[in-house]
Amino acid sequence: MSRCVMEQRPKGPERREDALSRERIVAAAIEILDAEGERALTFRALANRLSTGSGAIYWHVPDKDALLSVATETVLSGAMAEIAGGSDPAAALRALALSVFDAIEAHPWVGTQLAREPWQPAMVEVFERSAAQFERLGVSRGSLFHCVSAYVHYLLGTAAQTAAAARHKFAASDRPAVLAAIVERWTRRDPAQYPFVHRLAEQVRTHDEREAFLAGLDLILAGAKPTR
């Protein structure tokens, strides 16, 4: 652990600046995940990027699950540090959800990880903050849990959806073509049997996900307001 303290040396490329540390490993992992996708994060690729061996990484990180967990936590807590407070409860709930949404859109693998292991520390933070805002909104104690639960589930669902979309984006890297392919697969079904799918397909093709996310969120907030 004394190895991590760098102020001991005033300056110097002479000392190996590539000293391994948990943070450097996590940072490298995030870089790989962002640049090449989830499948590209292997301990070999990670060791290669850090110019070391797999064993060295295992000294700082217990296993791959923990690595992904810490990476997720790093991104999410960073995102949540920036949200503004003080406004009215509904706006705060929107801001909180949006910060998570934006983080997932910027780092889709966070969505995958969140869907797989929902109770990360950052998610507990979301739980706590949203509960406070729902209470300020006037939700009774009895239904507070249900409101927060719906809020979090909606967030998780969006996370999964966004991550899945990004996965397909990686496979065939231009977005309109992918959307068109999905719509085509939908519309291949008999239009008579699936009228709504056909009608909504056009909307899917042109829809703004961020706006749709907010609209869906407002649905929940509208339902919560009556303090039922």
Place this chain on the structure above:
Amino acid sequence: MSRCVMEQRPKGPERREDALSRERIVAAAIEILDAEGERALTFRALANRLSTGSGAIYWHVPDKDALLSVATETVLSGAMAEIAGGSDPAAALRALALSVFDAIEAHPWVGTQLAREPWQPAMVEVFERSAAQFERLGVSRGSLFHCVSAYVHYLLGTAAQTAAAARHKFAASDRPAVLAAIVERWTRRDPAQYPFVHRLAEQVRTHDEREAFLAGLDLILAGAKPTR
């Protein structure tokens, strides 16, 4: 060189009764998934259960993703065949969501698969049916997409959550202990900083997931009703 196609089998004469088929393979896969969890489904275990080799399976199924996809589809379409229609729209939306929820609770791996690959054919079915009900509910065309989207996202979030809970249940196979462990991890945080988490922790410990799911769903339905 041979690839899996869904083509016709030569009609009249039947093969050995233990002949491999896509359905038999999928059925065996579902059995393994239900009995031993997602991690236990390997092509070797599958081949072993079917008393054959991995290569024989690959003749009927392109790869593991497709196998999981078909298994998910099998369970979901089976679940959706049983829902009753004809009642009022809100009740129909609850019934539809509940059938998916129950299927996921009975086969948690379906939740994992749904979070990873949301647009299974059965999910398009959910999309279609729920859109029809939302329209009967009086939702305007403009907000129909947002309502359905919120509905589906909530469903996906619940799927991920339920699947994750089941995964932990597998690890330490008695449920109260797992819940207690989660709550303990929550409450280890400073109570002063996380008052709501502490208050809600008790509710988590005793809550009925099915009821909570329905309550959250009603939140969305309540928000949708004003035809905003």
Place this chain on the structure above:
DNA sequence: GACATGCCTGGAACGATGTTCCAATGAATT
């Protein structure tokens, strides 16, 4: 200065997995 200690490193090795390849089988057709 020489030695011992313990954190840290690098890479070889292990077991398991998804997938491919191919020789063998046997029913259907000629």
Place this chain on the structure above:
DNA sequence: AATTCATTGGAACATCGTTCCAGGCATGTC
């Protein structure tokens, strides 16, 4: 009877997460 070809079973391959271990390099002790 010969041939064809869908189907089978399992060996082989590449890759993954993980473990193991033989060293380095800094520090503390004589």
